[in-house]
Amino acid sequence: xxxxxxxxxxxxxxxxxxxxxxxxxxxxxxxxxxxxxxxxxxxxxxxxxxxxxxxxxxxxxxxxxxxxxxxxxxxxxxxxxxxxxxxxxxxxxxxxxxxxxxxxxxxxxxxxxxxxxxxxxxxxxxxxxxxxxxxxxxxxxxxxxxxxxxxxxxxxxxxxxxxxxxxxxxxxxxxxxxxxxxxxxxxxxxxxxxxxxxxxxxxxxxxxxxxxxxxxxxxxxxxxxxxxxxxxxxxxxxxxxxxxxxxxxxxxxxxxxxx
Amino acid sequence: xxxxxxxxxxxxxxxxxxxxxxxxxxxxxxxxxxxxxxxxxxxxxxxxxxxxxxxxxxxxxxxxxxxxxxxxxxxxxxxxxxxxxxxxxxxxxxxxxxxxxxxxxxxxxxxxxxxxxxxxxxxxxxxxxx
Numbered sequence: 100x101x102x103x104x105x106x107x108x109x110x111x112x113x114x115x116x117x118x119x120x121x122x123x124x125x126x127x128x129x130x131x132x133x134x135x136x137x138x139x140x141x142x143x144x145x146x147x148x149x150x151x152x153x154x155x156x157x158x159x160x161x162x163x164x165x166x167x168x169x170x171x172x173x174x175x176x177x178x179x180x181x182x183x184x185x186x187x188x189x190x191x192x193x194x195x196x197x198x199x200x201x202x203x204x205x206x207x208x209x210x211x212x213x214x215x216x217x218x219x220x221x222x223x224x225x226x227x228x229x230x231x232x233x234x235x236x237x238x239x240x241x242x243x244x245x246x247x248x249x250x251x252x253x254x255x256x257x258x259x260x261x262x263x264x265x266x267x268x269x270x271x272x273x274x275x276x277x278x279x280x281x282x283x284x285x286x287x288x289x290x291x292x293x294x295x296x297x298x299x300x301x302x303x304x305x306x307x308x309x310x311x312x313x314x315x316x317x318x319x320x321x322x323x324x325x326x327x328x329x330x331x332x333x334x335x336x337x338x339x340x341x342x343x344x345x346x347x348x349x350x351x352x353x354x355x356x357x358x
Numbered sequence: 359x360x361x362x363x364x365x366x367x368x369x370x371x372x373x374x375x376x377x378x379x380x381x382x383x384x385x386x387x388x389x390x391x392x393x394x395x396x397x398x399x400x401x402x403x404x405x406x407x408x409x410x411x412x413x414x415x416x417x418x419x420x421x422x423x424x425x426x427x428x429x430x431x432x433x434x435x436x437x438x439x440x441x442x443x444x445x446x447x448x449x450x451x452x453x454x455x456x457x458x459x460x461x462x463x464x465x466x467x468x469x470x471x472x473x474x475x476x477x478x479x480x481x482x483x484x485x486x487x488x
Contacts, residue, residue, distance in 0.1 A: 321366075
């Protein structure tokens with residue numbers, strides 16, 4: 100991600116969100132939308148939306164202004180927004196539906212960052228950063244390129260949901276859905292990104308989804324004539340789209356490709 | 359889909375039900391470089407890639423494919439999955455595939471069966487269904 104940030108404040112806090120709080124129905128979050136007044140409030144809301152606090156050893160919140168984001172369809176809307184950037188480090192992925200034999204291949208090697216609108220508390224995006232050798236994992240495409248590729252495949256992000264609407268499942272629940280129903284194992288992904296948007300495909304009515312992108316996967320085999328000639332960097336990422344109300348994994352695709 | 363960029367779509371939530379029959383079709387519009395995929399006559403997926411404005415498909419395959427080796431291939435030895443009506447189009451005109459026995463094969467005959475039926479049909483199945 101090629102984002103430049105103006106850091107204005109930095110604050111670190113120990114994890115204090117209780118398990119009971121994390122289980123609070125996310126519908127109640129709308130009551131908290133306008134209550135993100137400080138760093139601890141940002142961490143609290145972010146943790147309720149993502150449950151990343153449950154799998155990390157520390158969290159911190161920073162107030163910053165977005166510049167140079169690359170989210171397709173939304174980058175222009177995000178530009179110059181004041182956001183709370185909540186960072187989770189020391190992450191070891193633990194998924195409810197994971198086979199106990201399989202553990203997180205990259206535990207303690209990813210840092211997750213959650214952006215919340217500073218005024219409304221609305222979730223903008225979740226980004227992870229791998230702390231290790233990227234290998235064949237290439238940089239994501241620019242916002243314009245990604246948007247063009249998605250349009251070419253019949254996909255459209257019509258925007259963030261209404262500020263009063265929240266997903267019924269958390270980001271971590273969506274990652275769990277990808278593991279159990281989707282394509283690619285989050286446990287084997289160097290980076291896991293999330294976006295909660297109104298999404299439509301082939302002209303369908305927009306619906307609230309989690310877009311969960313796994314990057315740095317073992318390359319997925321390419322079938323068909325000359326499939327083995329497809330470069331690994333075009334096959335080591337997958338984007339799963341999960342219904343944010345039902346938790347059902349809808350489809351998965353490797354669009355968009357890096358530039 | 360492979361043009362300037364490789365693209366794949368896994369339609370996870372719309373797997374066909376057991377013993378159902380469906381039609382699948384994909385057509386290239388070279389004026390826009392768009393492959394249009396349809397399922398039972400309804401547009402399902404499109405891919406636009408400028409590469410396909412100046413290229414056409416050179417080979418055609420009808421395949422049964424699974425994602426994980428533990429997954430079941432469609433069909434069983436006693437209730438095979440039938441591929442019928444296999445055709446391809448040249449300049450917008452569809453013609454029979456003209457399959458011969460040697461065209462039909464399995465990547466691993468110990469896991470998956472494949473059986474030629476006619477110039478437009480064949481069967482596949484899982485040898486060891488779960």
